[in-house]
Amino acid sequence: MQLTNLLVLAAGASAAVTGVSRRGDAKKCLCKSDVDVLVGKYKDILNAWKPEYADYIANEGFYDFSQSINTIAGLPDGFPIFPNKTAFVGYESTTPDNIPLTVEKVGPWNCDQIALIWNAKFAKAPVDPNNVRGITILGAKYEDKVWKIGSIDVEFDSIKYNKNLGGSTTPPPPPPSSS
Numbered sequence: 001m002q003l004t005n006l007l008v009l010a011a012g013a014s015a016a017v018t019g020v021s022r023r024g025d026a027k028k029c030l031c032k033s034d035v036d037v038l039v040g041k042y043k044d045i046l047n048a049w050k051p052e053y054a055d056y057i058a059n060e061g062f063y064d065f066s067q068s069i070n071t072i073a074g075l076p077d078g079f080p081i082f083p084n085k086t087a088f089v090g091y092e093s094t095t096p097d098n099i100p101l102t103v104e105k106v107g108p109w110n111c112d113q114i115a116l117i118w119n120a121k122f123a124k125a126p127v128d129p130n131n132v133r134g135i136t137i138l139g140a141k142y143e144d145k146v147w148k149i150g151s152i153d154v155e156f157d158s159i160k161y162n163k164n165l166g167g168s169t170t171p172p173p174p175p176p177s178s179s
């Protein structure tokens with residue numbers, strides 16, 4: 001093959017890539033490095049909030065929905081605890097979670113959603129810390145030419161979490177004996 005043919009091929013290939021990304025703005029998909037960035041930011045946000053993390057929260061359509069959080073907060077369920085970015089950023093800015101969350105497993109993920117499993121071992125003294133395991137699904141939103149966290153759905157071991165905060169729960173009564 002002649003050099004000119006190779007150059008034509010190379011030009012064709014890069015034009016094809018450009019074409020994909022230009023069209024892709026309508027339906028852009030996460031790649032592995034995007035997933036790593038968003039999962040890393042989610043962890044950072046929960047570990048120790050910093051104002052610049054707000055840039056990674058989508059402006060439009062953001063929500064954080066968690067029946068576990070509503071239950072711990074003593075609220076009814078069925079609605080997002082933070083229905084928009086302002087509410088979420090406001091909460092994190094004034095009362096950051098500061099949870100030592102570690103990521104146990106990332107995936108599965110697809111075009112614009114990421115499932116992850118996490119652990120967090122913490123407690124308010126004098127309580128012995130219990131490990132809390134949780135599952136989060138991050139919705140990803142491509143906004144202003146970057147991937148941002150577009151939504152958070154999270155459920156976790158709220159019994160252990162409640163214990164870590166100094167709360168208590170009463171186990172159910174034993175089953176009736178069969179004799």
Ligand SMILES: *[C@@H]1O[C@H](CO)[C@@H](O)[C@H](O)[C@H]1NC(C)=O
Nearest residue numbers: 081082083084085086087088
């Ligand atoms: C954001 O959510 C809060 C409730 O937490 C609500 O009071 C506020 O009006 C909402 N703000 C916008 C801009 O929708």
